[in-house]
Amino acid sequence: MKSFIEYIASILKGLWTLLVGMKVTAKYFFTPWNHVTQQYPENRDSLVMFERFRGEVIMPHTENNEHLCTGCGICEINCPNGSIEIISKSILTPEGKKKRIIDQHIYHLGMCTLCNLCVKACPTGAIVMGQKFEHAVWDRALLTKVLNQPGSKIAEGVKE
Amino acid sequence: MSEIREVIINNDRLATDEYLVNMGPQHPSTHGVLRLLVRLEGEKVLNVQPHTGYIHSGIEKMCEAITYPQIIHLTDRMDYLSAHMNNEAVALCVEKALQVEVPDRVKYIRTIMDELSRLASHQLWWCVFGMDMGALTTFFYGLRDREKILDIFEETCGARMTVSYNTPGGLMFDIHPNFQKRVKEFITYFRTKLPEYDKLLSGNVILRERAEGIGHLSLKDAIDFGVTGPSGRASGFSCDMRKHQPYSAYPLVKFKEILDDRCDTLARYEVRILEMYESLSIIEQLIDNIPEGDYAVKMKGVLKLPEGEFYQRVESARGEFGVYIVSDGKKNPYRVKFRSPGFSNMFALNKMAKGHKIADLVAIMSTLDLIIPDIDR
Incomplete structure (x- = not known):
């Protein structure tokens, strides 16, 4: 019992x-x-990422199509997985001196691990981390980007 | 097939009512691509043989080709749930080799970040443990609270899981101005939510019936297999690196090392729940007293470690994580070895699961909190 x-x-x-x-x-x-969850694809317009969020590497340009990149290649050296390639060219300055400037700043987003080492190492602050995070594309080749816009030049007064 | 052949070659013939069953590599309860070759007699587990290497990424070898600051971003990808601790281990090891003393501010922030990641990791463990037991609700509740921590990480470090926040000599950035406010908000929030965890799962009769007395791992076995972390402490093995070899700001805080001598699945569960309370109290002790100062020491552009061998251990969320660097004086390491807690913990599985039912094997494996990239590296 x-x-x-x-x-x-x-x-x-x-x-x-x-x-x-x-x-x-x-x-x-x-x-x-x-307790409702974030309505992600619907709230795209109002969605604000945190300012430090690392989405991709971008190179900001001014309205005169000027950037801060000197083409020194420090970001390329600091990148752990070879996502950055710097192609430079030499030009003649008005004073008649030879000078190497950036031709193409090639960035492979598909290989990038967003570790922030390139941005941290950049001596002129030419590249920063962008907040875009929707990177899906149909063609893998679209993930290779040229960061400096065509026809852009280095801003005045950037110390080499 | 090859394993079956091996069994036959070794003259270790299967009895008529025995099975060899592959659990994994795509089994949901392995939390990754771990393959367990389970020898069964009906539902009873006779032997568990883990087969690893399905996502071996060669991180140790990759480290030999890159510089010391670059190693850190790879350690994020090993044990992605305790990325801060892994980062910190490499940073501490390099600092030890270069004899650099970091400012107090760095030590405090590192410790707070460690404990936040431990909380996030234990929360995820808790919800996945519930799911392995068949309780889906816990999964949502745990992830809801973990999101708050990930937001703190995202605001300060810039990423949610692969944070890469530590660098040799300090931190990547200073903390965000909102950091302290957010962490305090989180602590008050989570103090109200933790009792809910107990109500939902800890007291639940189904969990207790399935966990009590299951998966016994004695103290001797825990030491023999090198089972560390909460799984080891649940067998009474005092192995907390934060107590035994204090680093960063751990010597300054008061906390208990949670030990349990019941050695079973329930003990491992309760050790982790109690560790969450301890983590909260550690953060509370530090968050208001972060000293002013620099967030990093100025280091050379190219770090070259002196010739020799350096080892640093930290307590990650799963156990003792060690970094062993052999340097030949160049900017790249000669050899890097990571002692990952998951690898040692996993091989105790055979000992623990023998004689239990196959459903218990899932529960036992879940309490070991295995992270497969951490095992395979």
């Missing part, structure tokens, strides 16, 4: 523990307005 009472008690105790858990879930079930 005693074991039977214990058996019944253990069933009731077990049921009680389930009810305690269900009380928590029921609370959320009946008050859903506090």
Whole structure:
């Protein structure tokens, strides 16, 4: 008889523990307005990423199509997986001196691990991390980007 | 097939009612691509043989070709749930070799970040453990709270999981102005949510029936296999690196090392739940007293470690994580070895699961908290 009472008690105790858990879930079930998830694709227009968020490497240009990159190649050296290639060209300055400037700053987004080492190492602050994170494309070749815009030149007064 | 052939070649013939079953590499409860070759007699587990290497990425070899600051971003990708601790281990090891003393501010921030990642990792473990037991609700509740920590990481470090926040000599950035406010908000929020975890799962009769007395790992076995972290501490093995070899700001804080001598699945569960409370109290002790100062020491452009061998251990969310660097004086390491906690923990599985049912194997494996990239590296 005693074991039977214990058996019944253990069933009731077990049921009680389930009810305690269900009380928590029921609370959320009946008050859903506090706990809805982010409606991601619908809230695209109002979605603001954190300012430090690392989405891709970009090179900001001014309205005169000027950037800060000197083509020194420090970002290329600091990149752990070869996502950055610097192609430079030499031009003649008005004073008649030969000078190497950036021709193409090639960035392979597909290889990039967004570790921030290039941005941290850049002596002129020419490249920064962009906030865009929707990078899906149909063609892998589209992931290779040239960061300096065509026809752009280095801004005045950037120290080499 | 080859394993079956091996069994036959070794003259270790299967009995008529025995099976060799592959659990994995695509089994949902392995949390990755771990393959377990399970020898069964009906539903009873006779032997578990882990086969690793399905996502071996050669991180140790890759480290030999890159410089010391670049190694850090690879360690994010090993144990992605305790990325901060892995980063910190490499940073501490390089700092130890170069005999650099980092400012107090760095130490405090590193410790807070460590504990936040430990919390995030244990939260994810908790929800996945519930899911392995068949309770899907825990998965949503755990992830909801973890999101708050990931937001803190994203705001300060710029990434949610692959943070790369530590560098040799300090931190990548200073903390965000909102950091302290957000962390304090999170602590008050999570202090109200942790009792919910207990209500939902800890007291649940189904969990207790399935966890109590299952997967016994004695203290001797834990030491023999090198099972560290919460799994080891649940067997009474005092192995907390934060206590035994304190680093960063751990000597300055008061916390308990959670030990349990019941050695079973339930003990491993409760150790982790109690560790979450300890982590919260560690963060509370530090968050208001972050000293002013620099967030990094000015280091040379190219770091060259002196010739020799350097080893640094930290306590990651899964156990003792070690970095062993052999340097020949160049800018690249000669050899890097990572001691990952998951690898040692996994091989205790055979000992723990023997004689139990196959459904218990899933629960036992879940309490070991295996992260497969950490095992395969």
